[in-house]
Amino acid sequence: MKIPASHPRRASLGQRHALEKGLKIGIVTPTGMIAFGRGEAFDYLLGEKTSACAKQACQAGAALLLLSKKPVLSVNGNATMLCAKDAIKLAKITGAQIEANVFYPPVKKRRQLIARHFENFGKKILGKNAAKKITGLSSNRGMVEERGIFSADTVLVMIEDGDRTQALRKNGKKIIAIDLNPKSRTAQSAHVTIVDNVVRALPEIARQAHKLRNTNTEELEKIVSAFDNWKNLEESLALIKKRA
Amino acid sequence: MKIPASHPRRASLGQRHALEKGLKIGIVTPTGMIAFGRGEAFDYLLGEKTSACAKQACQAGAALLLLSKKPVLSVNGNATMLCAKDAIKLAKITGAQIEANVFYPPVKKRRQLIARHFENFGKKILGKNAAKKITGLSSNRGMVEERGIFSADTVLVMIEDGDRTQALRKNGKKIIAIDLNPKSRTAQSAHVTIVDNVVRALPEIARQAHKLRNTNTEELEKIVSAFDNWKNLEESLALIKKRA
Numbered sequence: 001m002k003i004p005a006s007h008p009r010r011a012s013l014g015q016r017h018a019l020e021k022g023l024k025i026g027i028v029t030p031t032g033m034i035a036f037g038r039g040e041a042f043d044y045l046l047g048e049k050t051s052a053c054a055k056q057a058c059q060a061g062a063a064l065l066l067l068s069k070k071p072v073l074s075v076n077g078n079a080t081m082l083c084a085k086d087a088i089k090l091a092k093i094t095g096a097q098i099e100a101n102v103f104y105p106p107v108k109k110r111r112q113l114i115a116r117h118f119e120n121f122g123k124k125i126l127g128k129n130a131a132k133k134i135t136g137l138s139s140n141r142g143m144v145e146e147r148g149i150f151s152a153d154t155v156l157v158m159i160e161d162g163d164r165t166q167a168l169r170k171n172g173k174k175i176i177a178i179d180l181n182p183k184s185r186t187a188q189s190a191h192v193t194i195v196d197n198v199v200r201a202l203p204e205i206a207r208q209a210h211k212l213r214n215t216n217t218e219e220l221e222k223i224v225s226a227f228d229n230w231k232n233l234e235e236s237l238a239l240i241k242k243r244a
Numbered sequence: 245m246k247i248p249a250s251h252p253r254r255a256s257l258g259q260r261h262a263l264e265k266g267l268k269i270g271i272v273t274p275t276g277m278i279a280f281g282r283g284e285a286f287d288y289l290l291g292e293k294t295s296a297c298a299k300q301a302c303q304a305g306a307a308l309l310l311l312s313k314k315p316v317l318s319v320n321g322n323a324t325m326l327c328a329k330d331a332i333k334l335a336k337i338t339g340a341q342i343e344a345n346v347f348y349p350p351v352k353k354r355r356q357l358i359a360r361h362f363e364n365f366g367k368k369i370l371g372k373n374a375a376k377k378i379t380g381l382s383s384n385r386g387m388v389e390e391r392g393i394f395s396a397d398t399v400l401v402m403i404e405d406g407d408r409t410q411a412l413r414k415n416g417k418k419i420i421a422i423d424l425n426p427k428s429r430t431a432q433s434a435h436v437t438i439v440d441n442v443v444r445a446l447p448e449i450a451r452q453a454h455k456l457r458n459t460n461t462e463e464l465e466k467i468v469s470a471f472d473n474w475k476n477l478e479e480s481l482a483l484i485k486k487r488a
Contacts (some may be wrong), residue, residue, distance in 0.1 A: 016275065016278060019274070019278070020274045020275070023274050030263070030264045030267050030277055031260065031264070033274055033277035033278050033281065034260060034263070034277050034278070034280055034281035034284065035281060036278055036281060037277065037278035037279060037280060037281020037282040037283070037284070037285070038281040038282065038284050038285040038288075039281070039285075040278065040281065040282050040285075041281070041282040041283075041284075041285030041286055041425070042285055044282075044425075045488075181285070181288075183488075237488055240488045241485045241488045244289075244427075244481055244484045244485045244488055
């Protein structure tokens, strides 16, 4: 399928093709395609760029990752196809682990495919041995790896299901969420919500983490505690209203 | 995959499952899944109900269909999976034909599958013999059936590509569009734009057509000419802003 060069949505078509490839190879699910479309609509309303308030949230997220003892970046099928390299870069800068975490079947197969996809970029990730269960979720939705999300103090989730975000929070994790819908349950349940497209947000968090890499604990804590997630979400909502 | 009864998005999951089934049987494309997701986001912002201004647009659309000599309802893969029965009902009330009109490959196969889907509901539709070309579009995007869209005076499109809507309009057709994004090119190019989910809009147009079925030409023309599509689109936008 050739897309005319004049097509006004051409900018986002690279992402679409990545998702379609993911669907073909079994990493992305049909439900993931729909979720991507929902994100597209919100991204369109946000003008398809990282807002000032999203940058602020990225800074808070970066500081929180640097402060954490066991940060984990949780990647699903969509995130894998859209931004595996960026996740690897962020993991390196922040010392985070990456865990494949999916719940749409075939779960085991998809976790393996995601892990292999990362291995192709030279990165070993967790998620193939998800034998522990997060409380508050049915077993097929709550399985995580013991040395990964299960024992993490901070989890960065991208395009995540609301039930799971809330369960992770109830399990004592600090949550950084990347979600284009400021009113989604994931956006509303996280400690730090970055209302932006993952393909822009992950590199931005990495940039901020790079800037902050030599900052002392006290200063990092100041950045995190000065960040007001509710206020930030309201600012993103105001942007959407303005653009609609 | 079982969805918990408590899931807050349960209402739209029936539609998702219909789309996923469509993907499996080859009627829906991966791109169609993404388009559905975009629609979901706008529907969410619209409160997932038919607004007063959408009802008004449905009335204008119904009047226009009743006034038309050769109205055609253009159905793609998503529309087929979401509202085939409703399209059949509307076609019956308004004397419209239905034409399968898709351009994502495999085009021929998909048109056949869509036609068969309608035949399962006892309805013969057009689209399998798309040998004529709408001017202003590349050949794979512009093929339509001679006794259908090619010779139609009015075409109702649902979840349609902007290029195609504009080309149909330039080919002299009156366009009724059902589109959840009031700023999409399809929404902005149609004569009558119904900003609503197809699963609610089609039955509403059918209801309005039923009410108007004995109205004389002059009165129907009054309804159509009194309808201000730009004003109506602004009202839908205002609703989205209010809900965001």
